[in-house]
Ligand SMILES: Nc1ncnc2c1ncn2[C@@H]1O[C@H](COP(=O)(O)OP(=O)(O)OP(=O)(O)O)[C@@H](O)[C@H]1O
């Protein structure tokens with residue numbers, strides 16, 4: 001099977017007050033070309049999971065198996081832009097010299113709605129605009145696997161909606177696999193092919209959602225899905 | 238605007254000092270040998286400028302500064318980079334560096350004269366010793382102060398160490414590096430004047446000392462004024478170069 005398999009993933013941090021077991025043997029399968037949304041309360045280990053999958057940290061146990069070589073991109077919880085680079089150069093940060101394509105960069109700047117700000121520095125942008133640059137930076141390197149850590153949390157309702165649409169369009173166009181972390185249930189329902197509930201250091205529950213996009217959050221299936229997710233979240237607490 | 242806010246007050250400040258100087262001399266309280274009048278210093282300045290004596294002194298001293306400063310910068314940059322790229326190497330040289338940091342370069346002059354004579358080598362070494370440490374310390378500070386979260390971004394895009402160094406660590410350290418260069422340039426300028434007063438037969442420092450021995454206080458004052466002005470001008474030129482470099486993006490500690 002093509003995708004990413006996570007088996008028995010363990011991670012703990014040593015704090016002054018003792019050892020904090022964040023992930024305790026987590027199993028998760030990320031299907032290729034699908035959007036897997038990880039949902040969970042603040043501090044449950046969503047970012048930790050993402051960092052392990054992205055190879056930014058080493059797990060204490062378990063394994064992460066990639067079934068095919070892939071180009072990955074990471075959208076962090078904060079924008080993390082290079083303060084000395086303007087918008088255009090920040091977006092091209094993930095590209096090698098030979099890969100830079102001005103036309104493609106221009107298109108991406110357009111889709112994240114930053115036309116006219118190409119030469120602006122991060123300090124001259126609002127928080128939401130910075131996050132959009134971070135998103136564009138990830139998309140610019142045409143990744144086949146994108147990891148996103150609450151990328152739209154800082155955006156207003158309408159920008160968030162258009163970014164979500166954009167993400168779905170990118171997935172359509174490139175067939176990228178996406179691992180998406182959020183704590184917003186609506187966002188999970190809007191995007192996910194599968195919603196995974198992270199709680200107690202494991203995947204407490206999984207909810208496949210096989211509905212076409214764009215979705216009506218008020219349709220019966222999604223209302224039903226929301227009910228069971230809320231129930232599962234409550235039960236996990 | 239700039240005229241009203243900066244240039245005018247500056248002229249008034251300088252004018253006040255000149256006026257006080259003139260009045261003190263005109264009142265006859267001090268001997269002309271102890272404090273020559275501004276007019277006398279001015280005519281001496283013109284004479285020295287016309288004879289080429291002054292320009293030659295400036296060029297000799299400046300040449301020494303640039304050479305020593307260049308070597309010191311290369312050394313500081315290399316050692317600081319080594320510390321970042323191969324952290325394991327640090328303990329091997331860090332204590333030696335810290336030792337020399339606490340030895341004033343002037344104290345090394347007797348040894349240097351013994352080893353290298355009063356030739357150019359001695360003066361170059363003095364400048365290197367004087368200007369290395371501010372640069373080394375601020376380059377290290379710039380490198381180690383790089384936000385690890387930005388380095389992580391580079392890592393997430395598969396950057397290797399070298400590429401991350403040039404595209405993340407170096408630009409983020411730029412402001413600190415530039416401030417260090419500025420401090421160091423001032424240090425080397427002071428050091429060379431000191432060294433030339435002890436061990437040289439050319440340069441501005443020697444010119445001043447020689448004038449003192451000839452009881453030419455006016456020449457001494459011309460020399461001092463020249464040192465101040467040349468120091469300020471080189472500082473200002475470096476500022477222009479640096480503003481170009483930092484592109485006004487990094488806050489560069491200038492003005
Ligand atoms: N480097 C670290 N050292 C020690 N503890 C850590 C470290 N990183 C994370 N933790 C701890 O691990 C737990 C999970 O953190 P994580 O950042 O994964 O949470 P999260 O689910 O992403 O939360 P949020 O929704 O608020 O972003 C937290 O209790 C946190 O204190």
Ligand SMILES: [Mg+2]
Pocket residue numbers: 046047048077149
């Ligand atoms: Mg998080």
